[in-house]
Amino acid sequence: MSLLVVGSLALDSVETPTQSRDNVLGGSAVFFSYAASYFTGVRLVGVVGEDWPQEHTDLLGQRRVDTQGLQFVEGGKTFRWRGKYQPNMNDRDTLEVHLNVFADFDPSVPDGFQDSQYVFLANAAPGVQSKVLDQVKDPQLVVADTMDLWINETRDDLVSLLKRVDGLVLNDSEAKLLTGEENLIRAAEQVVSMGPKFVVVKKGEHGALLYSEDGVCVLPAFPTGDVVDPTGAGDSFAGGMMGYIAECDQADTETLRKALVYGTVVASYNVEDFSLEQMKRIEREQIDQRFSEYCDMLKI
Amino acid sequence: MSLLVVGSLALDSVETPTQSRDNVLGGSAVFFSYAASYFTGVRLVGVVGEDWPQEHTDLLGQRRVDTQGLQFVEGGKTFRWRGKYQPNMNDRDTLEVHLNVFADFDPSVPDGFQDSQYVFLANAAPGVQSKVLDQVKDPQLVVADTMDLWINETRDDLVSLLKRVDGLVLNDSEAKLLTGEENLIRAAEQVVSMGPKFVVVKKGEHGALLYSEDGVCVLPAFPTGDVVDPTGAGDSFAGGMMGYIAECDQADTETLRKALVYGTVVASYNVEDFSLEQMKRIEREQIDQRFSEYCDMLKI
Numbered sequence: 001m002s003l004l005v006v007g008s009l010a011l012d013s014v015e016t017p018t019q020s021r022d023n024v025l026g027g028s029a030v031f032f033s034y035a036a037s038y039f040t041g042v043r044l045v046g047v048v049g050e051d052w053p054q055e056h057t058d059l060l061g062q063r064r065v066d067t068q069g070l071q072f073v074e075g076g077k078t079f080r081w082r083g084k085y086q087p088n089m090n091d092r093d094t095l096e097v098h099l100n101v102f103a104d105f106d107p108s109v110p111d112g113f114q115d116s117q118y119v120f121l122a123n124a125a126p127g128v129q130s131k132v133l134d135q136v137k138d139p140q141l142v143v144a145d146t147m148d149l150w151i152n153e154t155r156d157d158l159v160s161l162l163k164r165v166d167g168l169v170l171n172d173s174e175a176k177l178l179t180g181e182e183n184l185i186r187a188a189e190q191v192v193s194m195g196p197k198f199v200v201v202k203k204g205e206h207g208a209l210l211y212s213e214d215g216v217c218v219l220p221a222f223p224t225g226d227v228v229d230p231t232g233a234g235d236s237f238a239g240g241m242m243g244y245i246a247e248c249d250q251a252d253t254e255t256l257r258k259a260l261v262y263g264t265v266v267a268s269y270n271v272e273d274f275s276l277e278q279m280k281r282i283e284r285e286q287i288d289q290r291f292s293e294y295c296d297m298l299k300i
Numbered sequence: 301m302s303l304l305v306v307g308s309l310a311l312d313s314v315e316t317p318t319q320s321r322d323n324v325l326g327g328s329a330v331f332f333s334y335a336a337s338y339f340t341g342v343r344l345v346g347v348v349g350e351d352w353p354q355e356h357t358d359l360l361g362q363r364r365v366d367t368q369g370l371q372f373v374e375g376g377k378t379f380r381w382r383g384k385y386q387p388n389m390n391d392r393d394t395l396e397v398h399l400n401v402f403a404d405f406d407p408s409v410p411d412g413f414q415d416s417q418y419v420f421l422a423n424a425a426p427g428v429q430s431k432v433l434d435q436v437k438d439p440q441l442v443v444a445d446t447m448d449l450w451i452n453e454t455r456d457d458l459v460s461l462l463k464r465v466d467g468l469v470l471n472d473s474e475a476k477l478l479t480g481e482e483n484l485i486r487a488a489e490q491v492v493s494m495g496p497k498f499v500v501v502k503k504g505e506h507g508a509l510l511y512s513e514d515g516v517c518v519l520p521a522f523p524t525g526d527v528v529d530p531t532g533a534g535d536s537f538a539g540g541m542m543g544y545i546a547e548c549d550q551a552d553t554e555t556l557r558k559a560l561v562y563g564t565v566v567a568s569y570n571v572e573d574f575s576l577e578q579m580k581r582i583e584r585e586q587i588d589q590r591f592s593e594y595c596d597m598l599k600i
């Protein structure tokens with residue numbers, strides 16, 4: 001089924017304790033799209049500047065990503081982010097952020113995308129996310145991501161948005177910040193009381209938690225000794241998750257749990273190299289294989 | 301099968317953000333014994349002072365804990381610990397430690413305990429742990445716990461001990477400290493290269509990791525919104541794990557994985573109240589019920 005994502009496209013510069021890369025392909029909607037494309041076609045809406053290399057659009061087009069919703073701003077520069085990971089590869093410092101054309105992003109959902117059944121509002125100002133929703137007709141499932149910045153700066157907008165979405169994806173520190181609850185289960189419970197039917201709390205190397213009316217499910221990350229670059233892990237997780245949901249065309253709790261595992265598996269590949277490098281090397285077959293290994297690990 | 305534990309008995313004073321308790325029953329060998337007693341008889345070796353209330357010995361005796369290895373030091377005081385938990389209930393500050401009689405603990409394994417098939421060396425100086433091993437005849441499985449203090453202060457003794465044990469249980473920060481590896485999978489791999497056949501890395505609210513020749517298995521904690529006092533969680537985890545192994549009288553990887561889940565479940569009860577309060581209220585039946593809920597949660 002049709003899956004729409006609206007979010008950032010970026011040029012990232014990443015430093016890890018052992019290696020670094022400059023101006024590589026990044027952005028929440030990019031990681032999401034590529035990850036989801038293993039499962040379903042993706043409709044991408046976002047904005048880039050004149051410095052955006054055509055090869056990045058081509059790369060996405062070669063997968064099942066429809067890029068007709070990409071806005072090009074003449075004379076503008078693409079969103080840039082520079083970050084440095086701590087030795088634990090979990091904590092990172094943002095060294096530079098230049099929102100550039102993303103700062104004034106006014107999302108316009110093409111006519112052909114407005115009937116999208118599954119919608120992912122990647123990390124952006126809640127006001128911008130709401131504008132996307134205004135343009136989509138009767139979607140089956142809307143899931144949003146958010147971050148500490150919006151929780152702190154535009155809480156009212158976020159609270160309004162939460163009443164309009166079916167699911168929220170956020171990380172553990174954000175869940176605590178949003179709710180004031182230190183216990184993650186209680187924090188998740190609180191989020192659901194704010195509107196969404198379910199919430200997925202991402203815990204990085206510690207996995208993810210799903211809270212819905214059917215209760216709570218905690219799943220570990222796929223264990224890997226080869227973490228090269230965690231950038232985009234959360235977005236590729238969301239992409240794998242939403243891609244699988246759209247492929248199944250349903251979002252009952254059993255499907256959601258499987259979707260969490262698919263997200264976990266795709267994210268585990270994503271962190272094995274910079275940018276999309278490792279994801280470019282794998283196909284659905286490798287994802288299903290790791291999915292199966294993961295399930296075996298959890299068979300008690 | 302026979303399960304021997306050697307470790308501390310203590311009087312704990314615990315402060316949490318909402319409540320506190322003074323001089324309640326604690327100590328690694330106490331939490332371990334009580335947790336293991338749901339599965340098998342336990343032989344306890346440890347030391348206490350004149351201030352040790354007889355009711356604590358009675359409580360253990362009412363379970364299947366054989367306390368004949370308990371040494372009483374005349375004129376001595378029992379090990380005391382005072383700690384305060386941060387709002388996240390995961391990090392804690394030690395406010396006071398009085399080792400008292402535990403400082404000069406010279407473990408003496410009673411004749412009737414020397415044929416123990418399963419041995420758990422709870423947290424103590426590696427030299428003391430080695431002395432216990434010297435007194436046990438041909439055990440089937442020996443597992444040790446350790447902590448940052450011994451890794452920093454008596455590394456050589458610990459390295460020697462690791463060559464004599466089948467398994468090591470330690471927490472994530474200790475695994476990193478011991479090996480210098482930030483990635484937990486690699487850290488676990490390193491620990492195994494130092495001697496033990498397997499290592500269990502405890503990650504608190506994030507669950508536990510088992511590394512053995514059969515590979516790696518990561519399991520989440522049992523999700524609970526009711527964390528009242530995490531003191532003893534690691535020890536009751538180890539107790540549930542070792543108790544189940546001794547009950548099964550085998551330690552192949554499949555049994556170890558189940559044992560990790562039993563440890564996880566017992567620890568999840570332990571944190572629901574101070575000291576042994578919640579554990580005193582539950583029986584094996586409740587443990588098996590939660591074990592079953594946990595397995596259902598992980599069925600993908």
